Amino acid sequence: MSRYEPHAIEPKWQAVWDADQTFTAVRDPARPKYYVLEMFPYPSGRIHMGHVRNYTMGDVVARYKAAQGFSVLHPMGWDAFGMPAENAAMERGGHPKEWTYSNIADMRAQMKPLGLSIDWSREFATCDPEYYGQQQSMFIDMMAAGLVYRKAAVVNWDPVDMTVLANEQVIDGKGWRSNAPVERRELTQWFFKISDYSAELLAALDGLTNWPEKVRLMQANWIGKSRGLQFAFATSGAPAGFDQLEVYTTRPDTLLGASFAAISPDHPLAKHLERHDPAVAAFVADCRRGGTTEEAMEKAEKRGFDTGIRVLHPLDATVALPVYIANFVLMDYGTGAIFGCPAHDQRDFDFATKYGLAIPAVFVADGGDDVPLTEAFVPMKSERVRYIRNFAGADIQTGDAAVTAAIAHCESRGIGRGVINYRLRDWGISRQRYWGCPIPVIHCDTCGVVPEARENLPVRLPDDVTFDIPGNPLDRHPTWRQCKCPNCGADARRETDTMDTFVDSSWYYARFTAPHSQTPTNAEDAAYWMNVDQYIGGVEHAILHLLYSRFFARAMHATGHLPAAAIEPFNALFTQGMVTHETYSTPHPDAADRPVWRAPDEVIRTATGASLVDGTPVTVGPIIKMSKSKKNVVDPMNIIAAFGADTARWFVMSDSPPERDVEWTASGAEATHKHLSRVWTLCDRIGSMPEGHQGTGDADLARATARAVHEVTQGIEGFAFNKAIAKLYEFTNTLSKANASTGAMKQAIRTLAQLMQPMTPHIAESIWAYQGGAGLCAKAPWPVADPALLIADTVTLPIQINGKRRAEISVPADMPASQIEKLALADQDVIKFLAGAPVKKIIVVPGRIINVVI
RNA sequence: GCCCGCGUGGUGAAAUGGUAGACACAUGAGACUUAAAAUCUCCCGAUCGCAAGGUCGUGCCGGUUCAAGUCCGGCCGCGGGCACCA
Numbered sequence: 051m052s053r054y055e056p057h058a059i060e061p062k063w064q065a066v067w068d069a070d071q072t073f074t075a076v077r078d079p080a081r082p083k084y085y086v087l088e089m090f091p092y093p094s095g096r097i098h099m100g101h102v103r104n105y106t107m108g109d110v111v112a113r114y115k116a117a118q119g120f121s122v123l124h125p126m127g128w129d130a131f132g133m134p135a136e137n138a139a140m141e142r143g144g145h146p147k148e149w150t151y152s153n154i155a156d157m158r159a160q161m162k163p164l165g166l167s168i169d170w171s172r173e174f175a176t177c178d179p180e181y182y183g184q185q186q187s188m189f190i191d192m193m194a195a196g197l198v199y200r201k202a203a204v205v206n207w208d209p210v211d212m213t214v215l216a217n218e219q220v221i222d223g224k225g226w227r228s229n230a231p232v233e234r235r236e237l238t239q240w241f242f243k244i245s246d247y248s249a250e251l252l253a254a255l256d257g258l259t260n261w262p263e264k265v266r267l268m269q270a271n272w273i274g275k276s277r278g279l280q281f282a283f284a285t286s287g288a289p290a291g292f293d294q295l296e297v298y299t300t301r302p303d304t305l306l307g308a309s310f311a312a313i314s315p316d317h318p319l320a321k322h323l324e325r326h327d328p329a330v331a332a333f334v335a336d337c338r339r340g341g342t343t344e345e346a347m348e349k350a351e352k353r354g355f356d357t358g359i360r361v362l363h364p365l366d367a368t369v370a371l372p373v374y375i376a377n378f379v380l381m382d383y384g385t386g387a388i389f390g391c392p393a394h395d396q397r398d399f400d401f402a403t404k405y406g407l408a409i410p411a412v413f414v415a416d417g418g419d420d421v422p423l424t425e426a427f428v429p430m431k432s433e434r435v436r437y438i439r440n441f442a443g444a445d446i447q448t449g450d451a452a453v454t455a456a457i458a459h460c461e462s463r464g465i466g467r468g469v470i471n472y473r474l475r476d477w478g479i480s481r482q483r484y485w486g487c488p489i490p491v492i493h494c495d496t497c498g499v500v501p502e503a504r505e506n507l508p509v510r511l512p513d514d515v516t517f518d519i520p521g522n523p524l525d526r527h528p529t530w531r532q533c534k535c536p537n538c539g540a541d542a543r544r545e546t547d548t549m550d551t552f553v554d555s556s557w558y559y560a561r562f563t564a565p566h567s568q569t570p571t572n573a574e575d576a577a578y579w580m581n582v583d584q585y586i587g588g589v590e591h592a593i594l595h596l597l598y599s600r601f602f603a604r605a606m607h608a609t610g611h612l613p614a615a616a617i618e619p620f621n622a623l624f625t626q627g628m629v630t631h632e633t634y635s636t637p638h639p640d641a642a643d644r645p646v647w648r649a650p651d652e653v654i655r656t657a658t659g660a661s662l663v664d665g666t667p668v669t670v671g672p673i674i675k676m677s678k679s680k681k682n683v684v685d686p687m688n689i690i691a692a693f694g695a696d697t698a699r700w701f702v703m704s705d706s707p708p709e710r711d712v713e714w715t716a717s718g719a720e721a722t723h724k725h726l727s728r729v730w731t732l733c734d735r736i737g738s739m740p741e742g743h744q745g746t747g748d749a750d751l752a753r754a755t756a757r758a759v760h761e762v763t764q765g766i767e768g769f770a771f772n773k774a775i776a777k778l779y780e781f782t783n784t785l786s787k788a789n790a791s792t793g794a795m796k797q798a799i800r801t802l803a804q805l806m807q808p809m810t811p812h813i814a815e816s817i818w819a820y821q822g823g824a825g826l827c828a829k830a831p832w833p834v835a836d837p838a839l840l841i842a843d844t845v846t847l848p849i850q851i852n853g854k855r856r857a858e859i860s861v862p863a864d865m866p867a868s869q870i871e872k873l874a875l876a877d878q879d880v881i882k883f884l885a886g887a888p889v890k891k892i893i894v895v896p897g898r899i900i901n902v903v904i
Numbered sequence: 905g906c907c908c909g910c911g912u913g914g915u916g917a918a919a920u921g922g923u924a925g926a927c928a929c930a931u932g933a934g935a936c937u938u939a940a941a942a943u944c945u946c947c948c949g950a951u952c953g954c955a956a957g958g959u960c961g962u963g964c965c966g967g968u969u970c971a972a973g974u975c976c977g978g979c980c981g982c983g984g985g986c987a988c989c990a
Contacts, residue, residue, distance in 0.1 A: 776927035
């Protein structure tokens with residue numbers, strides 16, 4: 051062995067693993083399986099440090115589990131559909147397909163040098179027709195199972211680009227590309243019936259005990275279960291067919307505070323009135339202007355239109371309430387109609403104030419008076435209230451009990467019923483885009499909307515499209531739309547919407563179990579490999595991707611593509627933190643408030659400050675997620691070129707716990723490289739020890755080795771890679787100072803190589819081979835610590851007097867507490883501190899501590 | 905507004921209720937060198953002290969306990985998620 055040269059050893063071992071097919075996943079019924087998956091990347095063309103961290107984590111788990119004897123599946127693929135490819139085509143010309151596949155080739159080439167234990171034979175991209183064809187086939191199955199439907203839905207419409215925009219693409223109410231004011235437009239869209247599964251998706255969260263609590267909570271909030279009363283107002287003056295108005299409320303206890311009713315502009319009654327009354331039409335049209343984004347909603351002033359219709363209060367038929375069309379009432383929650391209780395709901399209060407409606411209070415703060423309100427009184431959890439218009443029971447004080455009593459009371463009087471409502475809405479998957487999976491349906495004038503025939507799948511995207519004009523290229527393609535109805539054979543038109551790319555990523559984990567199957571999945575492979583045992587990715591996917599995947603697994607089970615055991619596809623989830631870096635900037639020559647961002651490799655960083663090469667002072671800014679816009683990115687390729695993959699892998703796993711953000715620093719990367727060099731030198735030194743060398747430290751070294759094995763194993767098992775690495779530092783330091791026999795030293799460094807292998811596989815293989823390890827380190831069984839060696843024979847116990855540490859004694863580990871007590875009280879320091887004071891109590895925690903209380 | 909999480913040295917961080925700061929980064933001192941780099945060694949929470957050692961110290965205030973970074977209550981600060989959801 052000479053110097054540590056990662057560039058020599060890393061490609062060498064990668065070639066060895068390739069030739070050996072070390073990481074090819076094999077369905078082996080004799081062994082337990084382990085499926086580890088990292089969220090697959092979008093092929094932007096460059097890998098970044100976040101990828102390195104994510105895939106290294108997965109790789110540590112995969113390599114560790116393989117060493118434990120599991121049959122491991124660790125695949126990689128590409129989430130390859132989506133808008134960036136179309137944007138690139140619009141900006142630079144070219145074709146999304148070429149752009150995407152060339153990016154995939156680039157990124158694969160950047161990932162391979164990391165030495166990840168991936169089974170590349172299972173690789174696919176979601177834009178492969180072999181993949182999206184299977185997706186189309188499942189779409190048709192889901193249609194047959196009643197899980198797909200079409201309905202008109204309101205979308206953000208960019209009138210210049212003639213396209214639907216996602217909410218994120220609407221900035222200040224304008225299209226991000228066209229800068230044109232976005233309109234709300236009603237389009238007929240395809241939906242998945244995820245809401246059928248609301249209750250189940252919520253209830254099953256309880257079983258996901260190996261998911262972060264935070265993610266489960268976010269999903270629960272997203273599904274948004276609420277309990278309330280649904281009842282019908284009797285109307286007067288309403289058009290025929292609208293003699294009842296259904297409303298939903300979570301606060302039936304405030305029913306006596308009703309002063310108006312309001313319906314959504316999209317409510318059937320509003321739509322009916324719109325057709326007959328130009329004033330209503332104008333108001334409703336006005337409501338529809340403006341985007342559907344959060345900001346647009348928040349800024350929108352509450353506005354209403356009095357329809358002239360009245361409803362009778364269900365508890366007091368002498369009270370008639372006006373019915374408004376109101377812009378703040380949502381059609382797709384509850385019934386699209388509400389009763390307004392201004393005294394106890396801020397929105398209703400604002401509305402009532404604006405339109406001069408009554409504000410009758412139902413309750414007041416306990417001890418308070420029924421005085422006119424200046425804002426809605428919404429009691430906090432801790433506040434007690436006194437009902438002044440209580441209809442349901444005598445001494446109801448808390449919200450929940452009041453609601454329960456109110457529901458029971460109303461039900462007993464025949465007014466409505468208690469219902470459970472969910473916030474979760476059906477999943478709209480239509481996108482008016484080219485670069486996505488075509489929705490495999492056909493519009494026929496006689497048969498209506500029918501699924502494409504199976505034998506015609508995949509419905510392929512046409513290659514001859516252009517992006518020089520706005521709109522969906524599939525819409526204006528000269529021939530692609532034309533087809534025959536699979537039902538009657540008449541001329542028909544293809545659907546030109548494509549699917550949301552979240553559909554693609556909702557089942558890729560299942561496809562990895564049989565990536566070349568002629569059906570979406572293969573029963574034996576799915577049964578063997580599912581579920582994903584460990585899923586790893588960013589917390590930004592905590593809601594949508596993971597919820598859609600949970601729904602999709604259920605839908606795949608319902609349509610016979612996954613076993614019942616796989617309806618929760620991810621047994622364990624880990625959400626890793628981001629890779630961050632300092633930001634650097636210099637003043638802008640013209641605009642002082644606008645900094646010029648500087649990349650780390652332009653900046654010379656010292657302990658006290660930073661400057662450019664020419665001496666220009668640089669402002670060191672906050673440590674934030676690496677991003678192109680702030681230029682605070684370090685290209686993994688540069689790090690690999692400078693120090694090798696093992697250094698990059700070790701560094702991203704050390705110091706910070708994996709769920710937290712990790713800051714990339716140049717000094718840290720260098721220090722990691724130095725450490726690996728020291729390990730290399732140590733290996734060299736041990737390798738050149740004379741054969742029969744004897745030392746006095748064999749027993750100590752054996753104990754240190756056992757402890758290292760134990761603690762590194764625990765660290766990896768518990769996703770505490772930073773702690774595992776700290777133990778490896780400790781063990782390396784111990785080993786380099788040890789005075790033991792040649793055989794013991796060699797044994798210890800082979801174990802060190804094995805323990806390092808999940809993190810730094812290349813240097814581990816080199817050490818393993820050099821020190822006479824059998825076969826590949828990657829395939830060697832994980833070391834097991836001898837439990838006898840983990841127990842120390844003597845322990846040092848601190849002695850506290852009244853909780854303050856004053857002395858310590860060393861005793862045999864198995865000494866009984868009574869004897870430790872005597873020894874402690876006989877200790878010179880203890881006697882000095884007691885100064886003759888009587889001992890009230892003495893606590894001996896064996897192996898831990900002694901506390902003397904005086 | 906609602907729901908969650910987090911506050912420990914100059915820095916990243918450790919710590920089944922039981923010796924706070926393991927491990928590492930940075931800084932400083934030293935060895936080697938003509939010199940530098942590389943490498944190696946040592947110090948490294950604050951404060952008093954020549955030292956031995958003492959006192960204080962995990963955002964702030966209080967509580968439980970023989971013992972609290974850890975448990976409980978109340979503040980302050982930071983971060984995340986959701987949000988006209990009736």
